[in-house]
Amino acid sequence: MKRTINKVLGLALGLAISWGAKATEAVDFNFDWQFRLTQDSVMGGDYTHNLQTDDGWTEVRLPHDWVIGGTYDQANAQFAPATGYIYGGGYGWYQKTFDLHVSEDSLHHILFDGVYNHSEVWINGHSLGEHPYGYSPFYYDLTPYLNADGKDNLLVVKIDHTRYADSRWYTGAGIYRNVKLVSSHKLRVPIWGTFVQTPEVTTEQALVSMEFTLDNGLDKKTKASYTVEIVDPMGVVVATQTEKIKLTQSSQQKVNVNLTVDHPELWGIDDPKLYQAVTTVYVKDTPVDQQKTRFGIRTIRFDANEGFFLNGENMKIKGVCLHHDGGLVGTAVPRGVWERRFKVLKEAGCNAIRISHNPGSEEFLQLCDEMGFLVQDEFFDEWDNPKDKRWNTKEKEVHYETQGASQYFQEWAESDLKSVMLAHRNHPSIIQWSIGNEIEWTYPRTAEATGFFNNMDWNGNYFWSEPPYNTEQIAQRLDTLPRGKYDIGETAQKLAAWTREMDTSRPVVANCILPSASHLTGYGQTLDIVGYSYRRILYDYGHENYPDKVIMGTENLAQYHEWKAIMERPFISGTYLWTGIDYLGEIRGPWPKKGTGSGIVDFAGFAKPSYHMMKSLWNEEPSIYIATQTLDRSINAIDEATGLMVAKDPEAWQHALWEWHDVNNYWEYEEGEMISVELYSNCDEIELFLNDSSLGKRSLSEFEDHIYKWAVPFAQGELKAVGTLDGIQIEEVLYSTTAPYAVELKVDQQQIDADGYDVVHVVAQLVDRSGRPVKDQNRKITFDIAGEARLLGVDTGSVYNVQQHSTNALVTDQGRALMIFQSIKGKTGEVKVTVSADGLEAGVAKVTIK
Known part of the structure; x- marks a missing residue:
């Protein structure tokens, strides 16, 4: 319901x-x-x-x-x-x-x-x-x-x-x-004509400050009246105001209304309560227009020393960046696809989304409102100058096919920015307006001033080293290097001014790839928050040199070292990991590859090993994930002195980048082969068992990289981890399997509406005769839909899967695949999905469309 x-x-x-x-x-x-x-x-x-x-x-x-x-x-x-x-x-x-x-x-x-x-x-x-x-x-x-x-x-x-x-x-x-x-009606509140804010909020009372426009498109003076009602999350009117107003012909008039809500129910990440402001316009007691504007009552605050506060509570932003494609559905993403993906992210402890590198859809933001995600809404990836669309900074050629938003930025930037803000500003989920992403490298003067990108011979590294020049040297170079046709600071000031013209209740931020230079230009100086892109090494540098400026990670790696740096620094509000979900395009590496595998969730919405690491860091509830690998492919080795499994390079974890190292989530190897077993967990202590024989207990404090490690000779059976956190015990088990016997189906919904929008995700998994998932073998499987439904496509989730989506057959990855189908408007009845593979028992699932 x-x-x-x-x-x-x-x-x-x-x-x-x-x-x-x-x-x-x-x-x-x-x-x-x-x-x-x-x-x-x-x-x-x-x-x-x-x-x-x-x-x-x-x-x-x-x-x-x-x-x-x-x-x-x-x-x-x-x-x-x-x-x-x-x-x-x-x-x-x-x-x-x-x-x-x-x-x-x-x-x-x-x-x-x-x-x-x-x-x-x-x-x-x-x-x-x-x-x-x-x-x-x-x-x-x-x-x-x-x-x-x-x-x-x-x-x-x-x-x-x-x-x-x-x-x-x-x-x-x-x-x-x-x-x-x-x-x-010609007398109306126009599209995007209402703005609701909650500038004063306590547990006892909230001030709802509302501005709306009345547009009189009639060619005569008109006497009208309006009523504004505030409706609480249960549908009860809790505040109201009625006024009469005179409108001249063909005119617009701003109306400001302040209402008080007693004992407000606050919008938050765990319980996102939503209100509505209902504005009804009357002419001679006849209603001619009504607008319903959904909003949330909440407060946000960023502090240069203490970080982020939501409703007065200090908390870390546990965010991810998301591109706008939905995998197999492309960019025409049904609401239900985002909803399933958001649930997966929420289970990891994610509480925020940076919509990169462009404004999100209305449906996307509605879901964020409803599910309790904080949002950074980002306007542009390009400003005055183009980015190379293939290899970022590595190529400088401009082709017709790659001409992007910079081609029309001068003419359209203001109207695009303001249209987005008008349409999106009532969403309580939005806590930041981002005016740009990694803009600096398109302005040669800014890039050259830092010494990065064009001066890597000094044995430094962008990710792990401070700039080769100090602040005084950078400032001097900014003063003397030739300026281009456009100045990054002037453009940033223009964009920030337009943003503040529309809304001052949220901070202006940008994702800065060269913050050491941006702090010293009009770019960083005009921002309320300077976002650091892969520069956690500069957190202390930034705080010491610019103590009054709010800084945070706005694009970071899904690795332990990133989160450790944030938890150790109260002045860092949090992060947005690159990325929450794998996305199409921006390919690094040879064919076959369809996108970027930096996500903690894959194209099909399946959680990856990095997801479980972040889950262990972002949640207070105990969690364990078991990952295995052969020694020759593992990043670990057996220490000859102790016989324990250790990292081959004890420092490597501090420099891990976008993609997680190669591991499996199964227990299926050669008998007696020595296997590296990793556990990603927040448990204080874990005991590992192989076929009920204890392999010993280890404590999380032993592992600087936050990864439990064991050396285990493979034997068929059961590998079980039993852990404790604050007296709560949990266990996780991997089972050896036999040959695939059947295809097992799971659907995320048993009943959907015949509205032409609702979708069903069907996950097919190879299982053995005992019903255990077989993850080390793959088969070609065929999906068959009987009934009134529309096939949206299939995928395995793998970045290397380049099988066409608009088909009903594919080869599995890790023994599994995803199919999505959608209801057809007005078509009800039962839909039967059958998934078959040669030599295996077919899987069958039924869904009711009503």
Whole structure:
């Protein structure tokens, strides 16, 4: 029931209800579209006036990413690091006909949450405008161009994605986020016209400060009134205000309302309570408009010495960075896919998400509100100057295909930034606005001033060494090195000023890859928080040299040394690990590889070994994970003096980078072979058993790298770890298995709605005759869906899996694979999923769609 309520609240967010034909109504506009992909910028004919009906069009529903259904192909290697070996170039055309009720006093807008990218929109042959940035929401007024009877209106969207490698990661292409048709009275609160803040909060009382705009689109003076109601999480009105107002013709007026809520229920990471501000506008006692704005009552504070406070409680930000693709679904990510992924992250103790390196979708932020994630919403990856899309700083060539956001930054940056903030500012989950990511290397003067990137012969290392120049030398070089056409400090000040113009309740931050220089320029000086990108070595340097500046890790490695550095320093608020989940594109390494494997969770939502390390660091509840490996492939070795398993290089853990070392989560080797056993745990003490024979107890304090280690000669059977934390005992077991016997299926939901949105994740796992998962063998498996459902695709989760997603068959990895299917709007009944493999007993699962 809770899930259904959340879904309804999510759809209602910011828009309104059913007062009749003149009331604001946000209609789902995702269904019944047609799509065509061409390599020509024009199709011929009067394509913006007349519906095209030739064979080149296919029926689609939104959100839609036309790229992800393609084939991973080594032939696409020219720009493979960005695209993930899928070619996605061309011109995408979308068309939709629709009817609606039009009247003299009505307005109709089309609202796009995100279109990738370089879009142009027509209604009945009239161009409404162009929008190049793929991550900012935008809307157009359809009203002047609608057919007089409201019938057979034609909406056409053209997308130019010929710059198909315009980012350093997989972007997808298409109308990949939700679309709504917003119909309203001409006297209304406009789209994104409400801002709710809670500047004063105690346990006894909260001040709700609300500003909204009244837009009188009527050509006459109007006497109106409004009522603002604050509705608590249980649906009870807890505060209200009613006022009369006079509006001149064709005008806008700001209205400020302050209301008090007694004994507020606070929004927090463990119990994210959500309120609504309901604004109703009346003309002669007749309601003509209503807006529902969801918000949370909470306080945030960052302190240069003490770190981060939420609702007065000092806590660490345990965050991850996330790109916007959802693996096998590409960038058209159903809400249910994010929800499953967020649950996995939450179980690790993650409490924050940096949306990198672009603003998130409305649905994404709604889920963060509901599930209690703190959010850093990031505006741009490029400013004035381009980044090379293939190898970051290593190549300097600019191609048409790789032209990115810097090409239109000067013209569009302000409107994109402000549109994002208007659309997102009521989300209580957002605690930081980030104006940029690793911008410094695109300004040669800044990069050269530090000595990094172009002066590595001094035997230093970016990750582990302080700059070769001290602060005075860096300042002197900044003063004397030639400036480019654009200055990083001036641009940063401009962006920060626009941000503060829209909202001063959240700090302005950026992810700085060269903070030693940025602190000394207008860039770092204009920031409320200077985020350090892979520079934990500079935490003390930064705090000592700039004691009044808040600093934190905003892009860091999922390794113990990163978290240790943060826990030892109260002045560091926390971190965002790179990354929470593996993402497509930005490939490092040879074919076959489809993306970046730095995530603590893989493409299919399966937890990786690094996940379990972070879980042991981020949770107070006891946890144990068992990892094994042969000695020849292990980072460990047996100490000849003690006979104990130790790290081959005792210092290596302090310099571990993005990807975890090679380990397995099974107990299946050659009889008698010596195996390195690692345990990732927060238990104070663990005893290890092989077939009920104790292999001894060890304490976590023995291991500087936070990894328990044993040398164990392999024997078939059971490897069991029994640990204790604060008197609580837990155990974890690995079992030897026999040959695969069957395919076992698990579904995350037994019943879903026939709304065309709900999804089911089906995990197939090879098991032996005892039902134990077989992780060291793989088979080709085939998914079969019987019933009214739409296959979204399949994947194993492996970064090396380049099998096509838009199929029903693949070879497993670690004996498992994922398939996702989605309900079809209006189609109810039972869906039966059967997964078969040659020589194995098929797995069967049933799901009810209602």
